[in-house]
Amino acid sequence: MGDMLKPELYNFIKLNTPAYKKFAIDKILHDAGHDVSGLPPYHPDLNPIELVWAAMKSHVACLNIDFKFSAVLKHCDEFFNRFGSDEWKTRCEHTKKFEKEFIEGEPAVDRVVDEFVINLNQTGRDSDFLETEDEDSEGEEEDSRILGVQSVGDSIVYETNSDETYINLGG
Template sequence: MQEWITNKELSYLPTMLKAELYQIIKEHKEAPIYEADQLLISHSHKVVRLPPYHCDLNVIEFMWSLLKRRVASNNVGQEVGNIVKLTEEAFSSITPQDWQKQCEHVKHLEDKFYERDGCMDNITDKFIIELGNDSSTDSDTSDDAYASDSDMSGIVSFDHNYCEEK
C-alpha cells in the first residue's frame, strides 16, 4: 500500500494504519475502464450502474427467477438429463412482454424506494435528540449527574404512520 502511494507521488505518515492508507488509495485510484462500457458508449448508450447490494433493482434477477420457476414447474420427473432441455425451452419461452413486465416491476420498486427515502429525509430532518439537562455541570461526577446525562427522556419516538399520512 505504501509503495502504491509512493509511486503515485502522494504522501503518508509512516505511523498510518492500513485503514488510513486504504482511504488515501480510494481517494486517488482511478475508476476502472471496462471494454464493454467503451463499446456501449461508442454506440451512444449510457452505462448506469446499479447500487451495490440491491439485486431487487436488477431486472435480470427477476428474469432468472422466472426462468427457474418455468424449469421447476416442468421438471416433474426430476431427471437430470432433462434439465438442459427444460432450460432451453424455458429460455425460448421468455417474451418481450416478460421483460417489459419485469422492467415495470423494477420501476415500481424504484419509485417506492424514492418515496421512502424522501420520507425518511423529512423525518430525520425533524429528529432531534436532547440528552441531560442544563443543571448538571461537567465537574459533577455523582451517580445522579451520570443518570441525568444518560436520560433518554428527550428523545421523541418515531411515528411509523408519518410516511403513510404524507
C-alpha cells in the same frame, strides 16, 4: 505509510483509487451516443434479468421430478420458448416501478442517516441496557470503550472514554 492507523490508511486508499471502474465498452457506447447505466449485480428488484432467472428456476423446480440433467435442460428450453417480449416487459416495468419508489424514498433515508447516533455503552448506572463498569475490574487499567457514534457533517465521530476519533466519509 507504515505508521498510519486504519482510518488514515482507508482515507489514503479512497483518495488514490478511482471512484468508478471504467470499461472500454462504455467508452465505445458513449462515443456512439448511448448512455450506459450499470445494474447492481444480483439485486432482483433493480435488475430484471434476476427476475427472469428466478422465474426460470421456479419453473424448473416445479417440473423436475426425476432430477436428471437432461430434464433440467428440457424444462429450461420450455421456459425460454414460451418467454416472450410481454414477459420481459413486465419484469422491466416492475424494475422501473421499484426504482421510482426507491428514488422517492431516498431523501427520507438520508435524513434518518444524517441524524443517526448509536450509543453502544451508557456512562450512568441508570442504564437499562449495559453497565459501564465491571465489579471484578476494580484496580485494573481502564480500556478504551466506545461510548457512542455520531455523524458530524461528512465525518463520523466515535466517542470513547479516552478521546474522539474522526473518520472522513467524504470523497
